[in-house]
Amino acid sequence: MKKVYESAAEALNDLLFDGMFIAAGGFGLCGIPELLLQAIKDNGARNLTFASNNAGVDDFGIGILLQSRQVKKMISSYVGENAEFMRQYLSGELEVEFNPQGTLAERMRAAGCGIPGFYTKTGVGTVIAEGKEHREFNGETYILEEGLSVDLSIVKAWKADATGNLMFRKTARNFNPLAAMCGKVCVVEVEEIVPTGSLDGDHIHLPGVYVHRIIQGTHEKRIEQRTTRAAA
Amino acid sequence: MKKVYESAAEALNDLLFDGMFIAAGGFGLCGIPELLLQAIKDNGARNLTFASNNAGVDDFGIGILLQSRQVKKMISSYVGENAEFMRQYLSGELEVEFNPQGTLAERMRAAGCGIPGFYTKTGVGTVIAEGKEHREFNGETYILEEGLSVDLSIVKAWKADATGNLMFRKTARNFNPLAAMCGKVCVVEVEEIVPTGSLDGDHIHLPGVYVHRIIQGTHEKRIEQRTTRAAA
Amino acid sequence: MAWDRNQMAARAALELQDGMYVNLGIGIPTLVSNFIPEGITVTLQSENGMLGTGPFPVEGDEDADLINAGKQTITELPQTSYFDSAIAFGMIRGGKIAMAILGAMEVAENGDLANWMIPGKLVKGMGGAMDLVAGVGRVVVVMDHTNKHGDSKLLTACTLPLTGKAVVDRIITNLGVLDVVEGGLKIIETADGVTEDELRAATAATIV
Amino acid sequence: MAWDRNQMAARAALELQDGMYVNLGIGIPTLVSNFIPEGITVTLQSENGMLGTGPFPVEGDEDADLINAGKQTITELPQTSYFDSAIAFGMIRGGKIAMAILGAMEVAENGDLANWMIPGKLVKGMGGAMDLVAGVGRVVVVMDHTNKHGDSKLLTACTLPLTGKAVVDRIITNLGVLDVVEGGLKIIETADGVTEDELRAATAATIV
Numbered sequence: 001m002k003k004v005y006e007s008a009a010e011a012l013n014d015l016l017f018d019g020m021f022i023a024a025g026g027f028g029l030c031g032i033p034e035l036l037l038q039a040i041k042d043n044g045a046r047n048l049t050f051a052s053n054n055a056g057v058d059d060f061g062i063g064i065l066l067q068s069r070q071v072k073k074m075i076s077s078y079v080g081e082n083a084e085f086m087r088q089y090l091s092g093e094l095e096v097e098f099n100p101q102g103t104l105a106e107r108m109r110a111a112g113c114g115i116p117g118f119y120t121k122t123g124v125g126t127v128i129a130e131g132k133e134h135r136e137f138n139g140e141t142y143i144l145e146e147g148l149s150v151d152l153s154i155v156k157a158w159k160a161d162a163t164g165n166l167m168f169r170k171t172a173r174n175f176n177p178l179a180a181m182c183g184k185v186c187v188v189e190v191e192e193i194v195p196t197g198s199l200d201g202d203h204i205h206l207p208g209v210y211v212h213r214i215i216q217g218t219h220e221k222r223i224e225q226r227t228t229r230a231a232a
Numbered sequence: 233m234k235k236v237y238e239s240a241a242e243a244l245n246d247l248l249f250d251g252m253f254i255a256a257g258g259f260g261l262c263g264i265p266e267l268l269l270q271a272i273k274d275n276g277a278r279n280l281t282f283a284s285n286n287a288g289v290d291d292f293g294i295g296i297l298l299q300s301r302q303v304k305k306m307i308s309s310y311v312g313e314n315a316e317f318m319r320q321y322l323s324g325e326l327e328v329e330f331n332p333q334g335t336l337a338e339r340m341r342a343a344g345c346g347i348p349g350f351y352t353k354t355g356v357g358t359v360i361a362e363g364k365e366h367r368e369f370n371g372e373t374y375i376l377e378e379g380l381s382v383d384l385s386i387v388k389a390w391k392a393d394a395t396g397n398l399m400f401r402k403t404a405r406n407f408n409p410l411a412a413m414c415g416k417v418c419v420v421e422v423e424e425i426v427p428t429g430s431l432d433g434d435h436i437h438l439p440g441v442y443v444h445r446i447i448q449g450t451h452e453k454r455i456e457q458r459t460t461r462a463a464a
Numbered sequence: 465m466a467w468d469r470n471q472m473a474a475r476a477a478l479e480l481q482d483g484m485y486v487n488l489g490i491g492i493p494t495l496v497s498n499f500i501p502e503g504i505t506v507t508l509q510s511e512n513g514m515l516g517t518g519p520f521p522v523e524g525d526e527d528a529d530l531i532n533a534g535k536q537t538i539t540e541l542p543q544t545s546y547f548d549s550a551i552a553f554g555m556i557r558g559g560k561i562a563m564a565i566l567g568a569m570e571v572a573e574n575g576d577l578a579n580w581m582i583p584g585k586l587v588k589g590m591g592g593a594m595d596l597v598a599g600v601g602r603v604v605v606v607m608d609h610t611n612k613h614g615d616s617k618l619l620t621a622c623t624l625p626l627t628g629k630a631v632v633d634r635i636i637t638n639l640g641v642l643d644v645v646e647g648g649l650k651i652i653e654t655a656d657g658v659t660e661d662e663l664r665a666a667t668a669a670t671i672v
Numbered sequence: 673m674a675w676d677r678n679q680m681a682a683r684a685a686l687e688l689q690d691g692m693y694v695n696l697g698i699g700i701p702t703l704v705s706n707f708i709p710e711g712i713t714v715t716l717q718s719e720n721g722m723l724g725t726g727p728f729p730v731e732g733d734e735d736a737d738l739i740n741a742g743k744q745t746i747t748e749l750p751q752t753s754y755f756d757s758a759i760a761f762g763m764i765r766g767g768k769i770a771m772a773i774l775g776a777m778e779v780a781e782n783g784d785l786a787n788w789m790i791p792g793k794l795v796k797g798m799g800g801a802m803d804l805v806a807g808v809g810r811v812v813v814v815m816d817h818t819n820k821h822g823d824s825k826l827l828t829a830c831t832l833p834l835t836g837k838a839v840v841d842r843i844i845t846n847l848g849v850l851d852v853v854e855g856g857l858k859i860i861e862t863a864d865g866v867t868e869d870e871l872r873a874a875t876a877a878t879i880v
Binding site: 027028029030031053076077078079080081086089090098100101102103104105106108109120121122123124125126127128158168169170171172173174175176177178205221222223224225226227228229230231 | 744756757760807
């Protein structure tokens with residue numbers, strides 16, 4: 001069962017369709033599937049819904065799909081860095097569903113783990129709780145949040161072997177393993193495909209069972225807020 | 233904030249009390265907190281409730297606390313290897329609550345993650361579902377299971393640093409990270425305490441925030457079913 | 465004539481497809497790994513936290529930290545990964561494991577499965593069986609067609625407490641292969657030297 | 673006279689206790705890490721998946737894979753560990769993080785907090801703020817006492833959409849420190865050169 005594909009286009013093109021629901025890993029511009037996003041832009045699939053913590057910046061990340069008007073709806077927690085996003089949102093061209101960041105992460109994991117709903121304290125007493133079931137456990141009030149299943153997961157990892165085992169690097173892990181879990185199909189871009197057997201089984205962050213297709217490529221890995229201190 | 237203790241007794245004695253609820257890691261005899269269990273036996277605390285996938289064998293693991301009659305109730309998924317367990321269970325001396333293995337694991341994780349309840353398909357239509365809320369999601373029936381919070385977590389890991397970061401080894405990981413999450417206090421026994429900074433942050437299986445006390449000791453690591461094949 | 469344990473396992477191995485992730489139960493299902501067809505790669509999951517279980521170790525190589533769900537010492541393979549029990553069952557419950565091959569005490573014609581307890585006898589617990597039958601893509605049962613008293617284990621309705629409701633897809637016994645379909649069980653094939661009449665006669669469940 | 677940003681951060685740092693795991697919000701809360709008292713070890717959590725955040729890197733050492741929740745490049749420490757966002761918020765929601773120090777737009781006398789949106793203005797999203805205030809052991813707000821129009825940000829009831837209901841424990845402003853208690857806010861201390869009367873006069877919330 002071959003999982004390694006030659007290019008982002010080869011890995012994605014037969015999977016994409018108009019109106020599909022996609023989960024993307026990444027936090028800000030850190031650990032985003034930049035090559036797969038570009039391939040979706042090149043493909044031209046439209047009316048897409050994205051579950052992604054952020055929406056990129058104007059010319060990088062999901063931002064490039066906003067510019068090309070391929071995105072119908074975003075499910076996100078924070079979208080402050082994107083002027084085109086704001087324009088489309090305020091003009092009503094783009095639907096937005098805000099999720100608390102931890103709720104979004106847990107909804108992805110839940111769907112991947114066969115859990116259709118879970119209770120959380122997050123958002124009780126806020127607009128997030130409106131219309132959701134409230135329930136008491138041990139005298140405290142919680143709301144019901146539902147698992148978030150998608151058609152396609154797009155993920156950025158550091159290393160993969162040919163069986164799909166993944167390692168992430170530092171804070172580029174973030175939403176990537178969770179996005180990987182919640183999709184019917186999961187496509188991953190990595191910096192390096194290493195020989196099967198070269199990853200220690202105890203160091204693998206996401207087992208290959210979650211990964212259907214892998215591509216290797218060169219990543220820009222843009223930095224959003226370059227902050228430094230004076231050398232000592 | 234000192235986390236490293238000299239002995240299992242020193243780490244446990246001021247935490248133990250009669251009637252307390254303890255979660256223990258391990259699967260069969262693999263990855264069980266054998267030194268901490270012995271310290272609980274030596275301490276003599278009684279009427280204990282244990283959440284643990286298994287109940288050890290007669291003279292090892294939780295079995296030693298059954299022999300000393302310190303256990304009032306077990307929440308487990310499989311307890312087949314323990315004659316004294318069966319004697320106490322059939323005579324009504326020991327309460328037993330069976331949980332499906334995946335439900336038990338998820339209940340521990342949920343409690344540790346601030347999730348008081350979640351829905352699962354596991355057990356629908358069986359005795360496990362009796363008395364539990366049933367709910368439909370997308371036309372399928374699920375039951376509500378609750379998070380499992382305990383007074384004390386006892387855990388076996390492979391390596392720790394002084395800040396409590398843990399690594400487990402192979403299938404000895406099993407329930408250990410989950411048991412660690414669900415307790416008010418978590419005490420861990422390891423084979424080796426390594427200098428802080430010598431574990432790669434990407435290889436840490438359980439961050440130190442979950443770990444309150446650590447001891448290092450020598451482990452028997454008994455094998456339950458030694459199976460081999462002929463050499464080639 | 466009928467299939468022996470190894471023949472049943474060999475027949476069950478024909479259910480495997482290239483690239484599948486599969487969970488094998490204890491007993492005859494474990495033998496299935498000896499009969500994986502040439503040219504097919506399957507990855508075996510062990511629900512205690514491992515994908516890619518290898519064969520038993522040679523003597524002297526046993527590792528107390530490396531066991532399967534039957535608590536037997538095993539070995540790892542180049543692609544082996546380890547994870548905790550919540551993730552192990554997350555992938556089971558989430559449908560990431562394509563198939564489970566399990567033993568059973570009873571199977572009903574609607575796919576109900578009983579394989580974890582006999583009231584009044586020793587109760588050892590369901591372990592991971594309830595999660596597996598609820599979560600995996602396809603459940604294949606491998607068991608003897610009749611119990612030691614000669615009574616059919618394929619029934620119109622289970623008499624024992626259930627492990628799962630309407631969860632079994634296919635049953636492989638010493639007498640043949642049957643699928644759970646609308647209205648009852650359908651004979652897919654008979655074992656070597658077993659006639660369809662013999663299989664019907666040994667089956668209490670409705671055959672359609 | 674009143675406290676400046678650094679003095680507010682220094683005062684907030686006195687909330688820290690040895691061994692604490694703490695989450696610091698963006699803005700003045702981030703400055704708190706510059707004032708951690710001598711002899712006290714605290715571990716800073718960043719909700720994008722890191723425990724043990726270090727200082728900004730020196731120029732040339734920036735790593736695109738190593739940022740904090742404000743998306744700034746940072747460094748790691750010897751005890752740093754990384755994990756995914758579900759675990760990051762699991763430890764927040766599960767009460768494993770002892771304290772969050774956050775900014776705010778408004779705080780009400782019952783502890784209600786508003787810090788994520790102004791209706792009719794740009795809505796950027798709540799990020800992790802709702803999870804933090806719902807989950808951590810103690811919520812300390814650090815903010816200016818009044819807005820740019822001179823109106824009190826400590827109110828009898830919030831006018832903006834809430835981030836959390838009855839979640840704030842302590843408020844540190846440029847004028848002093850107040851706790852949320854039964855019936856309203858209680859003055860714990862006043863800033864250098866600020867009288868209790870001045871603080872009361874600048875506060876719309878009930879002071880008990």
